[in-house]
Amino acid sequence: xxxxxxxxxxxxxxxxxxxxxxxxxxxxxxxxxxxxxxxxxxxxxxxxxxxxxxxxxxxxxxxxxxxxxxxxxxxxxxxxxxxxxxxxxxxxxxxxxxxxxxxxxxxxxxxxxxxxxxxxxxxxxxxxxxxxxxxxxxxxxxxxxxxxxxxxxxxxxxxxxxxxxxxxxxxxxxxxxxxxxxxxxxxxxxxxxxxxxxxxxxxxxxxxxxxxxxxxxxxxxxxxxxxxxxxxxxxxxxxxxxxxxxxxxxxxxxxxxxxxxxxxxxxxxxxxxxxxxxxxxxxxxxxxxxxxxxxxxxxxxxxxxxxxxxxxxxxxxxxxxxxxxxxxxxxxxxxxxxxxxxxxxxxxxxxxxxxxxxxxxxxxxxxxxxxxxxxxxxxxxxxxxxxxxxxxxxxxxxxxxxxxxxxxxxxxxxxxxxxxxxxxxxxxxxxxxxxxxxxxxxxxxxxxxxxxxxxxxxxxxxxxxxxxx
Numbered sequence: 001x002x003x004x005x006x007x008x009x010x011x012x013x014x015x016x017x018x019x020x021x022x023x024x025x026x027x028x029x030x031x032x033x034x035x036x037x038x039x040x041x042x043x044x045x046x047x048x049x050x051x052x053x054x055x056x057x058x059x060x061x062x063x064x065x066x067x068x069x070x071x072x073x074x075x076x077x078x079x080x081x082x083x084x085x086x087x088x089x090x091x092x093x094x095x096x097x098x099x100x101x102x103x104x105x106x107x108x109x110x111x112x113x114x115x116x117x118x119x120x121x122x123x124x125x126x127x128x129x130x131x132x133x134x135x136x137x138x139x140x141x142x143x144x145x146x147x148x149x150x151x152x153x154x155x156x157x158x159x160x161x162x163x164x165x166x167x168x169x170x171x172x173x174x175x176x177x178x179x180x181x182x183x184x185x186x187x188x189x190x191x192x193x194x195x196x197x198x199x200x201x202x203x204x205x206x207x208x209x210x211x212x213x214x215x216x217x218x219x220x221x222x223x224x225x226x227x228x229x230x231x232x233x234x235x236x237x238x239x240x241x242x243x244x245x246x247x248x249x250x251x252x253x254x255x256x257x258x259x260x261x262x263x264x265x266x267x268x269x270x271x272x273x274x275x276x277x278x279x280x281x282x283x284x285x286x287x288x289x290x291x292x293x294x295x296x297x298x299x300x301x302x303x304x305x306x307x308x309x310x311x312x313x314x315x316x317x318x319x320x321x322x323x324x325x326x327x328x329x330x331x332x333x334x335x336x337x338x339x340x341x342x343x344x345x346x347x348x349x350x351x352x353x354x355x356x357x358x359x360x361x362x363x364x365x366x367x368x369x370x371x372x373x374x375x376x377x378x379x380x381x382x383x384x385x386x387x388x389x390x391x392x393x394x395x396x397x398x399x400x401x402x403x404x405x406x407x408x409x410x411x412x413x414x415x416x417x418x419x420x421x422x423x424x425x426x427x428x429x430x431x432x433x434x435x436x437x438x439x440x441x442x443x444x445x446x447x448x449x450x451x452x453x454x455x456x457x458x459x460x461x462x463x464x465x466x467x468x469x
Contacts, residue, residue: 002347004028004146004347006146007031007032009143010122010133011028013132020107026108031122033094091123098119145164145168146350154358155167158391162418166418169344174342176214177210177233177237178232179232179276181227182279184223185228186208187207187209198220200214200221206234208237209234209237211456218231235460238417240280241280244277247330263286263328263329263332266334267288267336269294269295271298275302278305284310285310288314288322319372319375327380328380329380330380331383333369334385334386336364337386337393338357340459341388341461342419343419358390366401378467379467381466382467383413383463384465385463389418398463407467409468415463
């Protein structure tokens with residue numbers, strides 16, 4: 001999927017008359033694999049391209065767009081790190097298997113010669129096509145970013161200074177990041193005592209994370225079955241500490257709150273954030289998810305980690321169906337979203353989403369915020385988060401919420417974490433934006449502990465809201 005955009009561009013250049021959908025799918029798949037094969041790597045000019053498996057899904061050709069700041073060809077060193085993800089197919093194998101697939105498909109049999117001619121022409125003129133794609137403007141440049149035109153335009157609108165970097169970040173192979181269960185040991189101990197003894201290596205990230213130098217199957221992780229460790233992106237690992245630290249800071253300013261606190265994790269599946277809350281503190285956690293199968297994943301996660309929570313399968317937006325009427329001290333709302341911040345883990349997202357999905361999901365987020373805010377106790381804190389980089393699902397959503405609810409006070413929080421940026425920074429009352437593109441619009445700040453992080457991460461949005469009355 002990481003080469004689908006450029007494969008579509010190539011198909012439009014190589015074939016004058018659009019072939020039937022099955023033929024388009026087959027050719028896109030083969031061209032994506034052939035674009036930069038590790039078996040037959042073209043010469044230096046195409047080093048800017050991003051590699052990855054293609055996909056035969058029939059998709060519309062992206063229209064023209066121009067990257068906002070720097071071009072894809074300016075990022076040769078960063079955009080080639082996913083090369084190892086490509087299957088090692090020789091040119092002969094690619095052509096042979098594609099033609100054979102066409103011959104066996106009833107709707108493609110008569111197009112087998114077209115498939116053969118198209119692929120052979122590309123392979124014969126590969127260096128020329130790579131050069132043309134890099135020089136083409138704007139279609140070829142858009143193809144290199146592997147995004148539909150509407151997606152790129154949205155990035156340029158929301159993050160004009162970082163749109164290209166965000167797009168290129170989605171082309172990279174995401175690392176495997178672990179979260180060490182603080183109930184068992186520290187991340188430092190797990191890394192240096194257990195991982196290294198198992199022949200694995202990594203680097204510490206955040207307060208409890210380890211980025212593995214090479215991914216591995218979870219059964220090879222020491223103590224995974226015993227609940228020592230979980231797999232969770234470094235950005236996602238911010239959620240539980242943000243909420244718990246905010247609650248602790250509020251308690252220190254007012255009368256001490258009784259322990260344990262009542263916490264709600266709405267939209268909890270698959271349970272990583274629920275588990276992290278319980279690993280860090282002995283609070284009474286209610287975990288909620290609307291889908292029964294996904295709720296079962298929460299059960300399995302907590303069982304493996306030896307943790308307990310009150311689990312419900314219900315719609316968080318209809319509290320009358322599940323709420324006991326007792327206010328929550330803290331609410332974690334990890335709302336459904338476009339998942340535009342985790343493209344590097346799921347490159348098919350950009351091709352499966354449609355422009356209208358942003359507004360539809362923003363409306364769902366609005367509904368959840370309005371339904372859950374009355375459930376929060378006065379003095380309590382809500383953490384709203386999404387794995388999206390689109391502002392309609394993040395900063396714009398929260399600004400509108402605060403305009404509607406005068407009893408919502410924004411606390412220091414990261415805002416939009418962009419997947420392209422690595423940083424070392426502190427979240428403080430005076431500076432609660434973790435990168436230059438964040439919108440630190442809230443004038444309402446209060447003293448809270450500073451949090452320092454050095455890490456790379458998926459794209460997220462975080463906002464902390466305190467209920468004042």
